[in-house]
Amino acid sequence: MAMGMAVGELGFPYWNPLRRRFPPDSPFFASGNVERELLAKQVALDFTEDEITNLQTIVETESRRISCPIVGCPERLKSLDNFEDHYKTRHTASCSVCSRVYPTSRLLSIHISEAHDSFFQAKVARGYDMYECLVEGCGLKFKSYKARHRHLIDKHKFPTTFEFFKRTQLSKKRREKLQRQRVPKLKHEEDKEEASSDAMEVEDKASLDGLVSALSTLTTSDTTPSNVSFGRRHGRGLTFVPRSVHREKPTNSSSTPGSKT
Amino acid sequence: MADDGSASNRRDPIKSSVGNVAGQRRRQQAVTVAKERRELLVRAKRLCRVGTNGGDEDARVENEMMIDEEQPVLEAQTVKAVEELKSAVQSQGKGAMQKRVTALRELRRLLSKSEFPPIDAALSAGAVPLLVQCLSFGSPDEQLLESAWCLTNIAAGKPEETKALLPALPLLIAHLGEKSSAPVAEQCAWAIGNVAGEGEELRNVLLSQGALPPLARMIFPDKGSTVRTAAWALSNLIKGPESKAAAQLVRADGIVDAILRHLKKTDEEIATEIAWIVVYLSALSDIATSMLLKGGILQLLVERLATSNSLQLLIPVLRSLGNFVSVDPKAMLTILVGGQNTEENVINVLAKCLRSEHRVLKKEAAWVLSNIAAGSIEHKRMIHSSEAMPLLLRLLSTSPFDIKKEVAYVLGNLCVESAEGGDARPRIIQEHLVSIVSGGCLRGFIDLVRSPDIEAARLGLQFIELVLRGMPNGEGSKLVEGEDGIDAMERFQFHENEELRVMANSLVDKYFGEDYGIDE
Numbered sequence: 068m069a070m071g072m073a074v075g076e077l078g079f080p081y082w083n084p085l086r087r088r089f090p091p092d093s094p095f096f097a098s099g100n101v102e103r104e105l106l107a108k109q110v111a112l113d114f115t116e117d118e119i120t121n122l123q124t125i126v127e128t129e130s131r132r133i134s135c136p137i138v139g140c141p142e143r144l145k146s147l148d149n150f151e152d153h154y155k156t157r158h159t160a161s162c163s164v165c166s167r168v169y170p171t172s173r174l175l176s177i178h179i180s181e182a183h184d185s186f187f188q189a190k191v192a193r194g195y196d197m198y199e200c201l202v203e204g205c206g207l208k209f210k211s212y213k214a215r216h217r218h219l220i221d222k223h224k225f226p227t228t229f230e231f232f233k234r235t236q237l238s239k240k241r242r243e244k245l246q247r248q249r250v251p252k253l254k255h256e257e258d259k260e261e262a263s264s265d266a267m268e269v270e271d272k273a274s275l276d277g278l279v280s281a282l283s284t285l286t287t288s289d290t291t292p293s294n295v296s297f298g299r300r301h302g303r304g305l306t307f308v309p310r311s312v313h314r315e316k317p318t319n320s321s322s323t324p325g326s327k328t
Numbered sequence: 329m330a331d332d333g334s335a336s337n338r339r340d341p342i343k344s345s346v347g348n349v350a351g352q353r354r355r356q357q358a359v360t361v362a363k364e365r366r367e368l369l370v371r372a373k374r375l376c377r378v379g380t381n382g383g384d385e386d387a388r389v390e391n392e393m394m395i396d397e398e399q400p401v402l403e404a405q406t407v408k409a410v411e412e413l414k415s416a417v418q419s420q421g422k423g424a425m426q427k428r429v430t431a432l433r434e435l436r437r438l439l440s441k442s443e444f445p446p447i448d449a450a451l452s453a454g455a456v457p458l459l460v461q462c463l464s465f466g467s468p469d470e471q472l473l474e475s476a477w478c479l480t481n482i483a484a485g486k487p488e489e490t491k492a493l494l495p496a497l498p499l500l501i502a503h504l505g506e507k508s509s510a511p512v513a514e515q516c517a518w519a520i521g522n523v524a525g526e527g528e529e530l531r532n533v534l535l536s537q538g539a540l541p542p543l544a545r546m547i548f549p550d551k552g553s554t555v556r557t558a559a560w561a562l563s564n565l566i567k568g569p570e571s572k573a574a575a576q577l578v579r580a581d582g583i584v585d586a587i588l589r590h591l592k593k594t595d596e597e598i599a600t601e602i603a604w605i606v607v608y609l610s611a612l613s614d615i616a617t618s619m620l621l622k623g624g625i626l627q628l629l630v631e632r633l634a635t636s637n638s639l640q641l642l643i644p645v646l647r648s649l650g651n652f653v654s655v656d657p658k659a660m661l662t663i664l665v666g667g668q669n670t671e672e673n674v675i676n677v678l679a680k681c682l683r684s685e686h687r688v689l690k691k692e693a694a695w696v697l698s699n700i701a702a703g704s705i706e707h708k709r710m711i712h713s714s715e716a717m718p719l720l721l722r723l724l725s726t727s728p729f730d731i732k733k734e735v736a737y738v739l740g741n742l743c744v745e746s747a748e749g750g751d752a753r754p755r756i757i758q759e760h761l762v763s764i765v766s767g768g769c770l771r772g773f774i775d776l777v778r779s780p781d782i783e784a785a786r787l788g789l790q791f792i793e794l795v796l797r798g799m800p801n802g803e804g805s806k807l808v809e810g811e812d813g814i815d816a817m818e819r820f821q822f823h824e825n826e827e828l829r830v831m832a833n834s835l836v837d838k839y840f841g842e843d844y845g846i847d848e
Contacts, residue, residue, distance in 0.1 A: 082793065084701065088651075170507050
C-alpha cells in the first residue's frame with residue numbers, strides 16, 4: 068500500500084538496538100536488592116530441625132577438651148580446630164618481652180621496635196623518622212609517638228582515645244620496686260607516658276607495659292628481642308631480660324627459652 | 329548472610345543450646361517479625377543473634393527467650409548491664425578478666441534478643457567507649473569476641489547508631505589480622521560489614537582506616553564461615569556508587585583468582601557473597617571486568633545459573649552476567665571464541681531464568697537478553713532460534729509491567745540491525761519481524777502504548793513503526809488496525825508529552841492518512 072508521503076519523517080526516533088547499562092544503585096535493580104535483604108533477614112530467627120539435633124550432640128562433646136601443650140598455658144580447647152586457632156593467636160604473635168599479643172605480625176613487629184628496641188630509640192634520639200603509621204599501605208613515618216598519633220587522628224580518622232601503646236596498672240609492690248631501680252630517662256622518653264607512675268596488674272595476661280618501658284630505657288647488650296616466644300606468660304616473669312636488670316631476681320625464669328633472632 | 333532460608337546466619341549452627349521449645353517459639357516470632365520487615369527492607373545490616381563462636385552458652389538462654397518483653401524493661405536492664413561493664417573495666421586484680429567477660433556477655437545477650445535491640449539505651453549509657461577498651465590488644469579472645477558482638481548489633485541499628493561505632497573502627501580493623509583467632513576476626517568483620525552497609529560516608533572512613541586489605545585476605549581460604557562473613561562485609565564495602573573501593577580491591581594480590589576459585593567450587597552460601605562482589609566489581613571497575621573476563625568468569629556464571637536453584641545466588645550471578653554483557657560487547661565475542669556450546673548455554677540458561685517464578689529473575693534475564701540482542705546478527709539469530717522465543721512471546725502478554733518492558737526491548741532488538749555509525753534509519757530484519765508478529769506480540773506492544781509509563785509508550789510506538797514499515801506487502805497497517813492500534817495512537821493527539829504526541833501523530837498521518845483503505 069503505497070504511502071503518498073515522503074520518507075522524510077524527520078525526528079521520528081526509529082528503533083535502534085542499544086545496550087543498556089545501569090549503575091549498581093540504579094532503581095532498575097531495586098527489586099533484586101530488596102530480595103537480598105528480605106531473604107537475609109529471615110534467616111536470623113530460625114533454627115532448622117538439623118541444627119537442633121546438632122545442638123544436642125555438641126553438648127555431649129563439651130566435656131572432652133584438649134589442654135594446650137605449651138608450657139605455662141592454661142587453655143583447654145574444645146577441639147583441634149579451636150586449638151589451632153588458639154595456638155595461632157597466643158603462641159605465634161606474642162611479644163617475647165612483654166607478652167602482649169597482636170593480631171598481625173606487622174603490628175607485633177612495630178610494637179617490638181618501639182617498645183623494646185634500644186637501637187630504635189637511639190635512632191629516634193638522632194632525629195630519624197622511626198614511628199610508622201599503623202595503617203597498612205600508608206607508609207608514612209614520624210619522629211615521635213605523639214606525631215604519629217596525631218597523624219592517625221588527622222589523616223586516618225582514628226578516634227582521639229585510641230592508644231597503640233597502652234599503659235596498665237602495676238601493683239603497689241611492683242611500683243615500689245621500679246622506683247628503686249629507676250634510671251634517668253633519655254630525652255626521647257618524654258614522648259611516652261610516665262613509666263614509673265604506673266602499676267602493673269600481675270595476673271592480667273598481657274600487662275607488662277610499665278615494667279617494660281622502664282626497662283627499655285636501660286641499655287642492653289643484646290640486640291633485637293625475638294618475634295617468637297614459646298610459653299604463655301601471665302605477667303609473672305620475663306623470658307627475655309636485659310642483662311643490666313639481672314640484679315632484680317626474676318620471679319619466674321621461663322622454662323622454655325625463647326628463640327632469638 | 330545470604331541463605332536460602334534453610335541454613336542459618338551462624339557459622340556453626342551448633343553453638344547455642346536452645347532446645348525444641350525455644351526453636352518453636354522462634355519460628356513463631358519469625359512470623360510476627362515478617363510483618364515488621366517492611367521498615368527493615370533496605371537495611372544492609374545484619375543482627376548477630378548467635379555469635380561466631382558460641383562459646384559457653386548455657387541453658388539459661390532458653391529461659392530468656394522473651395517474646396513479649398516490654399521494651400522499657402529491656403532498656404533498664406541494658407543500662408544496668410552497661411554500668412556493670414563500666415565497673416568491670418575499671419577493676420583490677422584477680423578475677424577482673426572474668427568479671428569483664430561476664431559483664432560483656434550480659435550486655436551482649438540483651439542486645440541479641442529481639443529484632444529491635446535496646447541500642448539507644450546502651451549508647452546513652454556509654455557502652456561504646458567501654459567496648460572499645462575491651463578490644464585492646466592482648467585481651468583474651470572471649471573478651472574480644474563478646475565486645476565485637478555487642479558492637480555488631482549496635483551497628484545493625486539506625487544510621488546514627490551505626491555511626492556511634494566510629495571510635496571502635498581502628499581496633500575492629502586491627503583484629504582482622506592474620507594472627508587473630510578466626511571467630512574473633514569473623515565477628516569483627518561482621519561489625520565492620522554492618523558499618524559499611526550504612527552508607528558511603530562510613531565506607532570512606534573504613535577505607536581510609538585500611539579496612540580493605542585485611543578483609544580481602546580473609547576470603548582466601550577455601551571454606552568456612554569466616555570466608556562468608558568477610559565476603560559479605562567486602563561486598564558492602566565496595567558497593568559504591570563511588571568506584572575507588574572496587575578499584576582498590578582489584579589491586580589486592582590474588583583476589584581475582586580467589587574470586588574465580590570460589591565461584592567455581594564453593595558452596596552456595598559463600599558463592600552468593602562472592603557473586604555480589606562480582607556484581608560491584610563488574611559495575612564499577614573496568615580493570616576488574618577485563619581481568620575477570622580473561623579468567624573465564626562467564627563460563628562460571630553460566631554454570632552456576634544452570635545448576636543452582638537458590639534465588640539468593642541466582643540474583644547476583646545473573647546480574648553479574650548482565651553487567652559483563654552490558655559493558656563489553658567483546659565479552660560476548662569471547663564466548664563465541666570459547667566454542668559455540670558456551671553461547672547457546674548462555675541463552676539456555678537465561679531461558680531457564682525466564683521460566684522461573686521469581687519476578688526479579690525474569691526481569692533481569694530479559695534485560696540481559698536485550699543486550700545480547702543488541703549485538704551482532706549471529707546473536708540475534710541465536711536468540712531467535714532458541715527456546716527463549718516462545719517464553720518471551722508469552723511473557724509479553726502475561727507478565728507484570730516491568731518484565732513486559734524488558735521483554736519488549738528484547739523483541740524489538742531482535743528485529744532491527746544494530747546501526748553502525750550515523751545511519752538514519754536502522755534496517756529491519758524482516759524474517760524476525762514477521763515471525764515475531766505472527767507469534768502474536770503486536771497486542772502486547774499496543775498495550776505498552778497505552779501505559780502511563782513514558783518509556784514504555786515510546787517503545788510501543790517505535791515497534792508499531794517497525795511493523796508499519798517492515799511488514800511485507802504493507803500488511804502492517806491492517807495488523808495494527810486489527811489490534812486497535814489506531815485507537816491507541818490517537819489517544820496521543822492531545823497528550824501532554826510532546827515527543828510522544830509527535831511520534832503518534834506522524835505515524836497516524838503517514839500510514840493511516842486520507843489514502844488509507846482506499847486501495848483495497
